[in-house]
Amino acid sequence: MVIMSTIENIPDRQGIFQGREIVVGVCGGIAAYKVADVVSKLVQSGAGVTVCMTAEAQRFITPLTLEALSGRAVRTQMFDLMDSSDPQHIGLTERADLLLVAPATAHNLAKAAHGMCDDLISLLICASACPVLFAPAMNNRMWENPITRQNVKKLRDAGHFFIGPEDGWLACRNVGPGRMSEPGTILEAVAGMLAERGPATTQNPSANPSAKIP
Numbered sequence: 001m002v003i004m005s006t007i008e009n010i011p012d013r014q015g016i017f018q019g020r021e022i023v024v025g026v027c028g029g030i031a032a033y034k035v036a037d038v039v040s041k042l043v044q045s046g047a048g049v050t051v052c053m054t055a056e057a058q059r060f061i062t063p064l065t066l067e068a069l070s071g072r073a074v075r076t077q078m079f080d081l082m083d084s085s086d087p088q089h090i091g092l093t094e095r096a097d098l099l100l101v102a103p104a105t106a107h108n109l110a111k112a113a114h115g116m117c118d119d120l121i122s123l124l125i126c127a128s129a130c131p132v133l134f135a136p137a138m139n140n141r142m143w144e145n146p147i148t149r150q151n152v153k154k155l156r157d158a159g160h161f162f163i164g165p166e167d168g169w170l171a172c173r174n175v176g177p178g179r180m181s182e183p184g185t186i187l188e189a190v191a192g193m194l195a196e197r198g199p200a201t202t203q204n205p206s207a208n209p210s211a212k213i214p
């Protein structure tokens with residue numbers, strides 16, 4: 001079976017990523033490895049991608065991998081005083097068309113739903129100047145936990161967007177809801193949101209992936 005997961009296979013979406021800025025927030029779940037593919041495909045499609053990672057995300061995938069794929073420095077700290085005039089990096093979402101959180105852990109959803117800001121990604125969500133799209137991934141009992149359900153509802157009610165999770169094989173070897181959507185499905189959701197947002201208003205430096213985003 002051929003899995004239609006490349007952006008070339010998404011009808012009417014070609015060119016939609018050109019000139020767009022996307023911030024990808026990676027949290028600490030097994031599905032973090034799949035986000036490498038999402039980042040690569042976004043960059044191949046013409047988007048400028050800035051990756052941020054939680055401390056736990058770095059246990060699952062290295063910043064080096066995402067730095068190589070995005071062509072940009074990966075942000076892991078709120079207070080990178082050395083190389084930025086915006087130590088908290090809040091400005092990242094002011095220059096972005098979308099903040100994609102993938103995988104969004106139960107922990108991240110809980111923090112975001114309660115306005116907590118003690119890591120770079122939860123801070124960016126709370127301070128976001130652009131739409132936020134969560135791609136959750138977790139054990140089925142975590143996803144079905146009433147507290148997670150409430151957190152998701154709160155985030156939806158606050159105007160945030162979700163893609164997945166889907167039913168299927170989970171890393172914990174259970175089968176059920178909690179599997180992160182496949183990269184092609186996430187790209188389709190991103191493309192749909194960008195299309196709704198209208199044409200890119202600013203020229204971004206995506207053609208030059210080494211361009212510096214402070």
Ligand SMILES: Cc1cc2nc3c(=O)[nH]c(=O)nc-3n(C[C@H](O)[C@H](O)[C@H](O)COP(=O)(O)O)c2cc1C
Pocket residue numbers: 026027028029030031054055056057104105106107108119137138139142
């Ligand atoms: C092997 C392993 C896999 C995990 N996978 C997930 C997961 O898929 N989803 C999830 O919500 N938490 C998962 N966790 C728990 C998170 O890593 C943990 O809650 C962490 O604090 C999340 O931090 P973050 O949200 O700041 O990245 C996993 C933990 C381990 C040890």
